[in-house]
Amino acid sequence: MNLRSLRCFLAVAEELHFGRAAKRLALSQPPLTQHIKNLEAEVGAMLFLRTKRSVRLTDAGAALLDEARRLVVQADGLRHIVQRAHEGRSGYLRAGFITSSVFTEIRKFYSKISRGVPGVTVMWQEMSSSEQIEALHEDKLDIAVLHMPAPHPDLVARTIVREPMVMAICDVHRLAGRREVRLQDFVGDDFVLPLRHMSPIFYDSIIAACRNAGISPTIPPHQARNLLTILSLVSVGAGVSVVPRTLASAGFPGVVFKRLRGQVPINEVSVVWRADNRSPVLARALQALGLTRP
Incomplete structure (x- = not known):
């Protein structure tokens, strides 16, 4: 159903005068009349009864009126939605x-x-x-x-963030009482790290720092996908880890965080x-x- 024809129908139905409706739509009267004829042909019913002195809706026209208003409002709303999306406002x-x-x-x-x-x-x-x-x-x-x-x-x-990392160790670890630690202090510990293919740059920065400190960390075959899983494993004594410093401020049950001395890996x-x-x-x-x- 042609939206333009529906707008013409609404104008005539509300004005009950073809001349005023044409003026409202900025149309001449013949095209307006043609739109109404096309719509009547499409719905298979007369929509208006016209005499020289009056225009009024038929029963079919009255039945179409509310639906036509709903369809036009929906179409206008759809245009608004699309325009907002186009402009990034929705x-x-x-x-x-x-x-x-x-x-x-x-x-x-x-x-x-x-x-x-x-x-x-x-x-x-x-x-x-x-x-x-x-x-x-x-x-x-x-x-x-x-x-x-x-x-x-x-x-x-x-x-958006560039910060030093810290050691995360179980609260019963032998070094839990120290204020600062060095990577080489953990030469005999397992290091719980994220899977390399998940965060290769993060993983490689820790390995490089360990090697610069003269240790080759033992990495058990845990399947830790993120740092929260890593801290969970650290809390039960499954190993130690190196994590972003800001993570320490959030706290984690069973885990203590220690500042690193020497060459410290950086989290970006x-x-x-x-x-x-x-x-x-x-x-x-x-x-x-x-x-x-x-």
Whole structure:
């Protein structure tokens, strides 16, 4: 059913005068009359009774009136919805995040995205760093928060956190009473680390720091996908670990955190997005975060 014909029908039905209806629609009267004839042919019924002095709705026209109003309002609303989405004033933002970061200062960053883009629904998806990189490449995410990745020519990365790491040990560990420790103090301990393919840069930075300290860490075959799982394993004495310093402020039952002396591995967390993603919703999110496209 032609939307233009419905608008013509409504104008005539409300004005009950073809001349006034034509003026209201900025049409001449013949095209208006043709729209009404086309609509009557389509519905198979006369919609108006016309005399030289009056125009009134038929029973069929009265039956169509409310439905025609509903359809036109819906169409106008749909246009508004589409326009808002086109301008980035509504829609969805697909955002990835690493689990442990919600216990750190990065949670403020998440709040900026969730609250700083009114009208937009943020769809949060918990993923490892490598999973987020893959999702960005496959256009399944708009923005990702992850451990600093290796450079990718099609991705833009902005570092939002750069901090030293600390040792996480069980509260009954032999070194639990010390204020500071060195990596070489743990030469005989198992190191519980995330699976390398999940966060390769994070993993490699810890291994490099250990080797620079003169130790080759023993890594048991635990299947830890994120830092919260790692802390759970540390709390039951399954090994020690190296974690971001801000994670220590959140606390964890059965785990104590010790400042490292000497060469300390650095944790970097970045916001990453595709360089060719021109989504207006993403643009608004980046603006709320104080970030800009290159």
